[in-house]
Amino acid sequence: MKHANYRIENKNVEVYNSFFGVESILVNCKKVSEGFSWFGKDHHFKIGDNNYRLKPYLSFLYIGGVGVSIYKNGLLQKEENIVSVSDKRKIFLRTALSIALCLAIGGFLGLELGRVVYRVFEMAVN
Known part of the structure; x- marks a missing residue:
């Protein structure tokens, strides 16, 4: 880019x-x-x-x-x-898309990790 x-x-x-x-x-x-x-x-x-x-x-x-x-x-x-203005728009859109993608992947991985930790904790308590 x-x-x-x-x-x-x-x-x-x-x-x-x-x-x-x-x-x-x-x-x-x-x-x-x-x-x-x-x-x-x-x-x-x-x-x-x-x-x-x-x-x-x-x-x-x-x-x-x-x-x-x-x-x-x-x-x-x-x-x-x-x-150029069109290049700046492309850079901005790519940057915004990259940030959104990282946040989505991070959120998904955080949720999955939370579920695994919860299951391990639940098994340890029972």
Whole structure:
């Protein structure tokens, strides 16, 4: 799922994260960095003579719960995320669906565990 899209030095820089926690950074559709992370991983790459570091992080201030810090040659940059409105809707819907699914599965497992504990307790008392 695409979380961010930036225009840096006339290059298209995209930040993706899979459901399984694999983050990918693409520059003009070429993968320049990839790694496993659920809570943000530093991604290092070059554009021209400049060294960049992208650091995704969890934040409820952004659609999808992911923000990105961008460093150029060690200095924090202010770049605008240009993810389209339709992409933001997709990110929001996927995030909401994931949360709802986790809550449903957690509720179901909690109920089943409660039933098992109740049966064990009931057998112990009798």
